Amino acid sequence: MKYLKRLSIVILSAFMAISLIGCQPQTKNNEEVQKQFDEFIQTQFVNTMESDYTTAHTFMVNPKDFGVDMSQVDVNLGIRITDENLKKSKEDQASVLKEFKTFNRDDLTDEQKDTYDIFKFQAELDEKLNDDKFDYYQQIFESMTGIHYQLPTMLADWQLRNEQDVKDLISVVNDIQPYMDSALDYTKKQEEKGLLMADLNEVIAYCDKVIKKGDQSAVLEAMKKSIDNLSLEKGTEYKKQLSQAFKDSFIPAYEDIRDTMKSFKSGTNNTEGYAKFKNGKEYYELLLQKNIGSNKSVSDIQSMMTKAYNSHLKNLMAVATKDPNIINKSEPKTNYKNYTEMLDDIQKNLFNDFPEVKNRSYHIEDINKEIASSSGVAAYFNIPPLDGTDKKQLRVNPNSADVSTVSTYHTVAHEGFPGHMYQYAYMYENISSPYRKALANSSAYSEGYAVYAQYYAFKYLTDIDQNYLELTKENELATYCIIILADIGIHYEGWSFEQFKDFLNTKGLTLEDDEQFKSQYYQLQANPSAFQPYYVGYEEINALKENAENKLGSKFKDKDFHTALLKSGTAPFNVVERNIDKYIEENK
Structure with missing residues (x-):
């Protein structure tokens, strides 16, 4: 998403x-x-x-x-910050x-x-x-989700519905440099206090790419195209104003970010984890709880992910024992030639396993080419307005792998059906509270559900060896268990790069050279708890499902479970668990 x-x-x-x-x-x-x-x-x-x-x-x-x-x-x-x-x-x-x-x-x-x-x-x-x-513990310029990273995508996808929206967009673009300067003032104070923790090289490199494009930016072109789509009488004038705002505010803002990050190279920047700060371990535990949607402690999550890793490894070995040659087989291809064909095929079976929704219309569009080349994002789903009537928008990377690969299939299932696009359609139709739909912020539930959905959708690939799909699923989940444990190691246990590298090696997660190990280390170090919503969220949902299956036996039905699961909307897991428990009691 x-x-x-x-x-x-x-x-x-x-x-x-x-x-x-x-x-x-x-x-x-x-x-x-x-x-x-x-x-x-x-x-x-x-x-x-x-x-x-x-x-x-x-x-x-x-x-x-x-x-x-x-x-x-x-x-x-x-x-302003x-x-x-x-x-x-x-x-x-x-x-x-x-x-x-x-x-x-x-x-x-x-x-x-x-x-x-x-x-x-x-x-x-x-x-x-x-x-x-x-104070000053929150990092604004994270390399994966920092404001500098999100802003181009937000602007490229900005929805223009009328002439006033165009005027407002120009005001927003003009405000980018003043807003970003306030963020940089905060970050400078953060650095002075010894509380900066950023991947400076990664932020500088990203800003350089943005600056290099200048007024030839595909982000600017995307905004202009949105103005053209309205066919306004003053469209040409508005595009000139937008170009000027982009030149006067957007580009200088990225120059300011780059120059500030360069100045920090001779200052104080924590290149390890939150554990190195005075109150860092306590802060990280709270950040973790926010990102996992529960009050579980760090040790609880360590135990959960260690148990999950062992379970996935066991399942992995079971598949390999069943078919010893499977590891050496080349990746099978699906028969899909485009994304629409893929999603429409999933929909044919969807409501046998999930509750029905009325509004399933969607539109697939390429990710902005500049963002596609710089971000590596395979696809994402744009959250629609609460009262919108337009088709839901799924963005896909035109530079990503062949559409027929299994990895492309489960990425699209994650973002589309039965993942986020379906999830939001169900929530908008079945939850009445605008607050719940827009401001209830449990990324662990929404992302955990989408990970669950992407693997559940494997069952619809009837032409692909299910052993291979099971192997793919268990291998990926085991890998991310390791990544989450490493994230905790860096930010809570205070692991150095060497300790991180040793941990990955003992778990069998070997990389080609030290540079790849460093790249992974700094990604986790600069983006604390970034992967937890996806994979801790998945493990929470998987545990709820296993509990329901054990208690209901032959009375368990996937569709009933999914209905109870979706009932919560984007909620912390104490709410989700209560709704699942109620479903179990009603179906015993």
């Missing part, structure tokens, strides 16, 4: 600029409390949207229908959490209890992460 970090609150709390409704009187009946709770949650949605233009534009076509007044929204890239705004964020967060705690969970409906638990998990974890002792 296309991971879009909300640029305006990359540091600030998700509760920034939220106004409060009055405290709850103590003598309320359940119905009144339920109404007040709905109003509270709606207030969080509305004020979050009104505090951030990019978020509002992404999630709403008609803001008025959601009670959002766009005249209250500043059209810019986001709130300053000490004053950070302080205000913490104050607002504390006030919102205090208000939230006036509600008695037992007074709520079952659906509201899910919303309550989702909100509680996110709010309490964000409160801990925003403790003063963690």
